Amino acid sequence: MIIPEAETLLSVQNLTAEVDGTPILQGVNLEVKRGEIHAIMGPNGSGKSTFSKVLAGHPDYKVTGGSITFKGQNLLEWEPEIRAREGLFLAFQYPLEIPGVTNSEFLRISCNAVRKHRGLPELDLLDFNDFITEKLQVVAMNPAFLQRSVNEGFSGGEKKRNEIVQMAVMEPELAILDETDSGLDIDALKIVAAGVNQLSNERNATIVITHYQRLLNYIVPDFVHVMEEGRIVLTGGKELALELEARGYDWLTEEV
Amino acid sequence: MTAEVERLLHAIRTEATERLTQLHFPTVREEDWRYTDLTPIKEIPWQQLETAEVVEALPLPEADYQLVLQNGVWQRERSVICQDGLCVLGSVAGVIPQCSSVLFAHLGQYTDDRDYLTQLNSQACHDLALIYTSSKWEEHKTIGLHYLHTGHHCVSHPRCLIVLSPHTKLTVVEIYTGSAVEYWANPVTEIYVGEQAQLQHIVWQQQGRSAFHTKTTRVRQAKHSFYQIQTIDLGARLSRHNLHIQPQGEATTTIVQGLVSIAGEQLADTHSTILHSHPQGRSNQLHKCILRERSHGVFNGRICVTKAGQLTDASQLSRNLLLSPHARIDTKPQLEIVADNVKCSHGATVSQLDREELFYLQSRGIDQTTATTILTAAFAAEIINSIPLASLRELLRHV
Ligand SMILES: Nc1ncnc2c1ncn2[C@@H]1O[C@H](COP(=O)(O)OP(=O)(O)OP(=O)(O)O)[C@@H](O)[C@H]1O
Ligand SMILES: [Mg+2]
Numbered sequence: 001m002i003i004p005e006a007e008t009l010l011s012v013q014n015l016t017a018e019v020d021g022t023p024i025l026q027g028v029n030l031e032v033k034r035g036e037i038h039a040i041m042g043p044n045g046s047g048k049s050t051f052s053k054v055l056a057g058h059p060d061y062k063v064t065g066g067s068i069t070f071k072g073q074n075l076l077e078w079e080p081e082i083r084a085r086e087g088l089f090l091a092f093q094y095p096l097e098i099p100g101v102t103n104s105e106f107l108r109i110s111c112n113a114v115r116k117h118r119g120l121p122e123l124d125l126l127d128f129n130d131f132i133t134e135k136l137q138v139v140a141m142n143p144a145f146l147q148r149s150v151n152e153g154f155s156g157g158e159k160k161r162n163e164i165v166q167m168a169v170m171e172p173e174l175a176i177l178d179e180t181d182s183g184l185d186i187d188a189l190k191i192v193a194a195g196v197n198q199l200s201n202e203r204n205a206t207i208v209i210t211h212y213q214r215l216l217n218y219i220v221p222d223f224v225h226v227m228e229e230g231r232i233v234l235t236g237g238k239e240l241a242l243e244l245e246a247r248g249y250d251w252l253t254e255e256v
Numbered sequence: 257m258t259a260e261v262e263r264l265l266h267a268i269r270t271e272a273t274e275r276l277t278q279l280h281f282p283t284v285r286e287e288d289w290r291y292t293d294l295t296p297i298k299e300i301p302w303q304q305l306e307t308a309e310v311v312e313a314l315p316l317p318e319a320d321y322q323l324v325l326q327n328g329v330w331q332r333e334r335s336v337i338c339q340d341g342l343c344v345l346g347s348v349a350g351v352i353p354q355c356s357s358v359l360f361a362h363l364g365q366y367t368d369d370r371d372y373l374t375q376l377n378s379q380a381c382h383d384l385a386l387i388y389t390s391s392k393w394e395e396h397k398t399i400g401l402h403y404l405h406t407g408h409h410c411v412s413h414p415r416c417l418i419v420l421s422p423h424t425k426l427t428v429v430e431i432y433t434g435s436a437v438e439y440w441a442n443p444v445t446e447i448y449v450g451e452q453a454q455l456q457h458i459v460w461q462q463q464g465r466s467a468f469h470t471k472t473t474r475v476r477q478a479k480h481s482f483y484q485i486q487t488i489d490l491g492a493r494l495s496r497h498n499l500h501i502q503p504q505g506e507a508t509t510t511i512v513q514g515l516v517s518i519a520g521e522q523l524a525d526t527h528s529t530i531l532h533s534h535p536q537g538r539s540n541q542l543h544k545c546i547l548r549e550r551s552h553g554v555f556n557g558r559i560c561v562t563k564a565g566q567l568t569d570a571s572q573l574s575r576n577l578l579l580s581p582h583a584r585i586d587t588k589p590q591l592e593i594v595a596d597n598v599k600c601s602h603g604a605t606v607s608q609l610d611r612e613e614l615f616y617l618q619s620r621g622i623d624q625t626t627a628t629t630i631l632t633a634a635f636a637a638e639i640i641n642s643i644p645l646a647s648l649r650e651l652l653r654h655v
Contacts, residue, residue: 056619080618096616100634110620
């Protein structure tokens, strides 16, 4: 929702970034205020995931110019774990499998690292049990998944749900969901979207990266951006997604 | 000690003394010792001493019986022995006739006559620990063998014989610990697993950081027997384990798991041989090294299948995690297969921590040091989780 006079959470200005010496982001501008939901669409390889990883602080991506301000502070000065504890969350397009680390242990360590940073008491095993039971319900995830290794052998859709469980645990202020909808069946899509909606409020914000207008029927964006060749080339309301669905991306290059 | 046991030990010592005149201290010029230089051991004037200082043993709450040996000398008052259908003896002085026939049948029968370190041990063999299950023993007990070490420039050559009668079961945990001084332990453990018997064997090496540790384990397996060994190497400045397993009947099962976790300038060397010379033997070996700082891991895994070893199913995997650019691993599988109808596989991997996995954890608010610890523990989990004793699994959560 757009709230008048809302505080700016994220401000990206003229951001350029490269990986292995190849420039990918070529001047991204984006402003996200508390309460808002933004969608980023755009063709394969246009730089959407790169943008999300730069925000999260992936060491392989080198910022070569521009600035990122998060809650009024220079995000680029923070290590990835500090960004996470400060409230920036990235749901990965391809969540990793971590054999040998149980999901419950992973979630508890993560939860307590975040809580400690925010001045909240850490949760012991019992308290965490209650806490996580509630969080699993956000995406109707079976508690049996807690005892398995992180994402190991999970189906594509189960991995995406697990990302949202992590989001629920970390209670971010800005969540970036990179193609969380791909790999989900129709019912799962509704459940995950409802979960994301349940987690959003007027204090936080969400950026959803997607290829499909369908998701935006459930997570209704305030803004839709189109990324092409490392830039946001067009911004509109939710109707823009419908237009893109109907016409594809080619007309943009002709008009812009 | 009965006169005949005394004569047996005397004969073993005399033969060893004789053989040692024909042998020499291993040098790096030999293929088997390429990476492990024993020169420092050779140069120190070692002494065999009993010390009054009491070294604490690692607690092993699961143990039904325990033997404590300090600098190779049995500590009667600290041990819990048994002389029933199961014999757990820290000394063979005063053994019952049944046990002395076990000594005659097995002691010194499976060792390598040309191995210098074994012969050094034999030369010093005035007594030994004996663990024996008689054929009427039906329970499954856990035995802890605590080898404690201390004393500057002290050497010890502890010897242990483990014999399982057919159809019996046992878990034996050897634990090697010691003080921070420069000492040398050169233990030899001989094992016979009878027909359809099952032995779970754990060797926990956590010697002091200045210690030298050279261990020999020689195993014979009768047909249809099960033998599992899990070696955990954490300590010592230099450690070497010579492990030799030889089935002497068909359809044996052998599981060998090694976990090495070292740092600083430590070196941990494992040389193993599994010799399949009978049909339908199955062996599965997994060796994992976690190497930090300037530590050095060595693994040489020989698997031999002779012509008689038809339908052998043998697999071996060496996996290594290098946590520092200065750490080093030398790993070499060595397959010598003559039989034609066998299934054998082997592989070796050397890796660093996965950057993407590290980033994934960091993106969940976990700092890099904690993330490294978590991912390292995950690498070791496969072995840790299969250790049958909870107290040891728990200790490993923190290494
Ligand atoms: N590590 C890398 N090395 C080389 N090129 C890379 C690397 N990471 C990304 N790229 C390139 O950067 C470009 C942008 O990739 P990115 O993953 O950001 O695209 P995307 O918009 O998320 O695409 P998709 O819709 O397919 O997920 C692509 O051309 C990709 O090949
Ligand atoms: Mg992408």
